[in-house]
Amino acid sequence: MLDAVPLWLIVLLKSAIVLFIVITTFAYSMLFERKVMGWMQLRPGPNRVGPWGLLQPAADAAKMLFKEDLTPETADPLIYKLAPFISLICAMGAFAVIPFSESSAGLWGVANVNAGILVIFALTSIGVYGISLAGWSSGSKYPLLGAVRSTAQMISYELAMTLSVIGVLILAGTTSLAGIVHAQHRVWFIVPQLVGFIIYIITAVAETNRAPFDLVEAETELVGGFHTEYSGLRFGLFFIAEYLNMITVACIATLLFLGGWNAPLGLTFVPGIIWFVLKAGLFIFMYIWLRTTLPRLRYDRLMNFGWKVLLPVATLNLMVTAAIVAVTG
Amino acid sequence: MGFFGGVTALAKGFATTLQFAFRKKPTVQYPTVKKQHAPRFHGLHELRRYADGKERCIGCELCAIACPANAITVIGAENTPEDRRSPGERYAARYEIDELRCIFCGLCEEACPTDAIVLTPRFEMADYRRGSFVYSKDRLLVPPDAGVGTAPDERPGGIPADIGAVIEQKGTVDIAAGYGATHRGEILKTERRGLAG
Numbered sequence: 001m002l003d004a005v006p007l008w009l010i011v012l013l014k015s016a017i018v019l020f021i022v023i024t025t026f027a028y029s030m031l032f033e034r035k036v037m038g039w040m041q042l043r044p045g046p047n048r049v050g051p052w053g054l055l056q057p058a059a060d061a062a063k064m065l066f067k068e069d070l071t072p073e074t075a076d077p078l079i080y081k082l083a084p085f086i087s088l089i090c091a092m093g094a095f096a097v098i099p100f101s102e103s104s105a106g107l108w109g110v111a112n113v114n115a116g117i118l119v120i121f122a123l124t125s126i127g128v129y130g131i132s133l134a135g136w137s138s139g140s141k142y143p144l145l146g147a148v149r150s151t152a153q154m155i156s157y158e159l160a161m162t163l164s165v166i167g168v169l170i171l172a173g174t175t176s177l178a179g180i181v182h183a184q185h186r187v188w189f190i191v192p193q194l195v196g197f198i199i200y201i202i203t204a205v206a207e208t209n210r211a212p213f214d215l216v217e218a219e220t221e222l223v224g225g226f227h228t229e230y231s232g233l234r235f236g237l238f239f240i241a242e243y244l245n246m247i248t249v250a251c252i253a254t255l256l257f258l259g260g261w262n263a264p265l266g267l268t269f270v271p272g273i274i275w276f277v278l279k280a281g282l283f284i285f286m287y288i289w290l291r292t293t294l295p296r297l298r299y300d301r302l303m304n305f306g307w308k309v310l311l312p313v314a315t316l317n318l319m320v321t322a323a324i325v326a327v328t329g
Numbered sequence: 330m331g332f333f334g335g336v337t338a339l340a341k342g343f344a345t346t347l348q349f350a351f352r353k354k355p356t357v358q359y360p361t362v363k364k365q366h367a368p369r370f371h372g373l374h375e376l377r378r379y380a381d382g383k384e385r386c387i388g389c390e391l392c393a394i395a396c397p398a399n400a401i402t403v404i405g406a407e408n409t410p411e412d413r414r415s416p417g418e419r420y421a422a423r424y425e426i427d428e429l430r431c432i433f434c435g436l437c438e439e440a441c442p443t444d445a446i447v448l449t450p451r452f453e454m455a456d457y458r459r460g461s462f463v464y465s466k467d468r469l470l471v472p473p474d475a476g477v478g479t480a481p482d483e484r485p486g487g488i489p490a491d492i493g494a495v496i497e498q499k500g501t502v503d504i505a506a507g508y509g510a511t512h513r514g515e516i517l518k519t520e521r522r523g524l525a526g
Binding site: 041043293 | 358
């Protein structure tokens with residue numbers, strides 16, 4: 001029966017479903033963040049819109065939609081208007097190659113690319129252009145400072161991040177995300193790659209501009225950083241992109257280090273997708289926890305930490321992994 | 330602080346925030362839940378009546394003189410045999426309080442020789458216009474069918490029933506509990522215990 005359906009329709013449907021799920025996840029991870037942050041600050045969090053505040057994302061979206069979309073006089077209009085879309089499209093695109101689970105019918109995902117991890121890194125790297133161009137085209141000093149910081153921060157942390165991921169690639173012997181998950185059938189890569197895992201989660205926080213590495217937006221110094229001049233829907237797009245990036249890195253951490261949809265302790269009666277969601281959810285919770293606990297790093301310390309600690313440790317980890325794999329075959 | 334010191338400090342920080350997530354939240358869901366206040370809380374004014382329905386206010390203007398914020402305007406008038414508003418010779422033809430000027434100190438209450446003006450615990454006076462905050466007799470005076478009004482000394486603790494839903498209502502009010510944080514408060518508390526015991 002499926003043979004009669006043209007391929008493009010299947011891909012379109014899959015994309016629509018994944019996009020819908022991802023956007024819903026974004027909306028509720030935002031609510032989840034506000035709730036958890038509230039609890040940790042002895043507040044109940046949003047609870048006025050709907051039962052337990054469950055309709056808060058809808059209310060926020062409606063607010064964003066009806067706000068005025070301002071463009072500063074000094075801005076470069078075309079790039080200014082385009083920048084949020086660069087961020088958002090790259091953030092969304094990453095989900096095309098993420099496999100969420102697996103059944104006898106095949107992988108649960110839009111596409112199974114044999115270099116999936118490379119596609120994701122390529123897309124998230126392009127996503128940085130959204131932030132940099134937004135800051136540059138705003139024609140205002142604070143966004144520009146945010147953009148400069150973003151560029152520097154991304155370069156410093158992307159190096160260590162990629163190096164930490166290469167350790168996993170060496171162990172798995174493949175760049176396909178599904179292949180990496182299959183390679184963790186017996187032991188999750190968090191065990192042999194603990195150092196790589198720690199480096200990955202630290203750099204992932206920096207990559208997604210989340211506290212305590214949110215120097216790019218640093219509201220105490222830069223008003224709003226790169227999105228100072230943005231308002232209304234365009235600001236909302238940056239917001240969505242930031243959260244989608246957060247979900248992406250949580251998914252990648254799950255796929256690379258926590259065995260993806262593999263069940264722990266032989267609990268195979270629970271479907272793989274549940275395990276995947278739980279593991280990724282754990283990361284998102286960790287992000288929120290991190291944000292409530294640690295204050296923002298000073299900029300020079302962020303740079304020192306990236307270049308003088310993370311990069312050497314990641315390199316060492318990679319060399320040791322490569323040596324062990326080379327010796328043991 | 331070396332590497333392990335740093336890691337311990339981080340772990341302590343994370344443990345603290347996690348603990349706080351499970352603590353009881355002090356938030357009062359205000360419009361639906363109202364907090365207990367002290368029995369003699371100073372809120373919106375009220376002009377009381379006698380049991381026979383006559384106004385207590387005799388238009389002496391002592392409250393207006395006592396008022397440190399100049400918030401009260403009283404214009405008295407003579408009672409006539411046909412139209413007796415109060416038991417005395419005079420009554421307040423006009424009685425206005427500008428609640429925006431009022432500092433809710435309660436000096437009017439103390440100055441009043443007939444216990445006519447009292448402060449009730451009502452505090453929800455929000456409105457859209459400045460003019461709406463000038464309360465005249467039509468809003469201050471207890472309506473003829475609504476009793477005589479209660480003197481603060483006779484008032485039971487808690488929120489009057491007409492203010493709205495009260496979920497967090499206790500039987501008695503422990504005012505001293507609120508002062509617990511200060512040294513002076515501790516003294517007050519012990520004094521209070523001594524009086525009670």
